[in-house]
Amino acid sequence: SAVISQKPSRDICQRGTSLTIQCQVDSQVTMMFWYRQQPGQSLTLIATANQGSEATYESGFVIDKFPISRPNLTFSTLTVSNMSPEDSSIYLCSVQTGGGGEETQYFGPGTRLLVL
Amino acid sequence: GQQLNQSPQSMFIQEGEDVSMNCTSSSIFNTWLWYKQDPGEGPVLLIALYKAGELTSNGRLTAQFGITRKDSFLNISASIPSDVGIYFCAGYGANSKLTFGKGITLSVRP
Numbered sequence: 252s253a254v255i256s257q258k259p260s261r262d263i264c265q266r267g268t269s270l271t272i273q274c275q276v277d278s279q280v281t282m283m284f285w286y287r288q289q290p291g292q293s294l295t296l297i298a299t300a301n302q303g304s305e306a307t308y309e310s311g312f313v314i315d316k317f318p319i320s321r322p323n324l325t326f327s328t329l330t331v332s333n334m335s336p337e338d339s340s341i342y343l344c345s346v347q348t349g350g351g352g353e354e355t356q357y358f359g360p361g362t363r364l365l366v367l
Numbered sequence: 368g369q370q371l372n373q374s375p376q377s378m379f380i381q382e383g384e385d386v387s388m389n390c391t392s393s394s395i396f397n398t399w400l401w402y403k404q405d406p407g408e409g410p411v412l413l414i415a416l417y418k419a420g421e422l423t424s425n426g427r428l429t430a431q432f433g434i435t436r437k438d439s440f441l442n443i444s445a446s447i448p449s450d451v452g453i454y455f456c457a458g459y460g461a462n463s464k465l466t467f468g469k470g471i472t473l474s475v476r477p
Contacts, residue, residue, distance in 0.1 A: 252412075284465075293455065293467045294410070343409050352397060353417045356457075356465055358409035 253278055253346050255359035263365045264334055271330045272362045274344030279324035282347035284356070285317070289340045297342075300327040334366045369394045369460040373468035382477050384446055390456030390468050391438045398459040399432050399439040404470070405452045413454075414441070446475050 254277040264270050274283065283300040297317055298306040306319035320328045331338050344359040372391045380386050390399070398417055402410035414425050416432035416439060423430055429442045439458075443450055456468040 255409075293469045296464060353415075354398060354459055355400065355412060355415050357412060358402075361407075361409045363407070 253280065253348055253357045255344055255346060255357060257342075257344055257359040257362050259362060260360065261363040261365075263367060266335050266366055268334055269330055269332045270334065270364060271328050272342050272344075274327045274329070274359055276325045276346050280346040280348065281324065283321060283327045284345045284347070285319060285327070285329045286343040286345060286358075287340045288343060288361070294343065297329070300329075331364065334364075336366045339364055339366045369396075369458075369462060369466045371396075371456055371458060371466055371468035373454075373456055373471050375471065376469070377472045377474065379474045379476065380446055382446055382448060382475050385442060385444045386446060386473065387443075388441045388454055388456075388471050388473075389438065390440070390458075392458070392460075393437065394460055395436040396439075396458035396460045396466075397436070399430070400457045400465070401428075401430050401439070401441045402455045402457060403452045404455065410455060443473075446473075448475050448477055451475050 256275045258273045285297040286294045288294050296309050297312045298308040300306050300319050300321040302321045318330045341361045343361045345356045347356050349355050400415050401413045404410045414430040419436050420434050421432040427444045453470045453472050455470045457465050
């Protein structure tokens with residue numbers, strides 16, 4: 252398993268500003284991910300945070316809006332840029348462990364963002 | 368694309384009752400994961416299934432990986448109030464990405 256922490260746990264931001272969310276894992280992991288969960292909805296993958304290279308973004312998400320850093324194997328940040336009320340969501344960091352057909356993902360506690 | 372279907376959206380049961388939740392897909396999945404999400408928290412892994420036909424238990428929870436690889440179920444026995452939450456199924460399919468169902472909100476009446 253993996254223990255994941257996120258900072259901040261919640262924030263209220265003004266539109267047009269940016270927020271950087273931090274994700275820290277208690278062990279070195281190759282695969283880290285960022286998800287968005289809109290109110291009452293399921294989880295949607297934003298991007299895979301690759302250590303030492305640019306993140307891989309899913310359809311509908313772009314680097315200019317959601318820049319991601321992955322400086323080492325235990326840490327990643329997601330920035331939500333130029334925020335609008337539509338960005339109000341829970342942002343979740345996750346890590347993948349295991350391999351060889353026995354992969355598992357563990358999630359952090361999430362960052363609750365409200366944009367006014 | 369790959370989709371996981373969970374229904375109904377909400378379930379209401381009496382404390383002490385058993386409940387079963389299904390997750391189905393038209394695509395084959397190689398791994399099935401079941402998560403529970405409490406309000407204000409991230410999803411917590413309950414059970415992981417890696418082989419078709421596999422039946423795995425975790426306390427009062429039991430989950431099975433369907434033989435066709437297109438479905439899985441989660442059973443909760445003797446429900447208690449703290450079982451309240453949203454239950455998500457998730458799976459790794461051909462694209463090697465984790466796909467989530469829409470979740471089932473479980474309410475337990477004391």
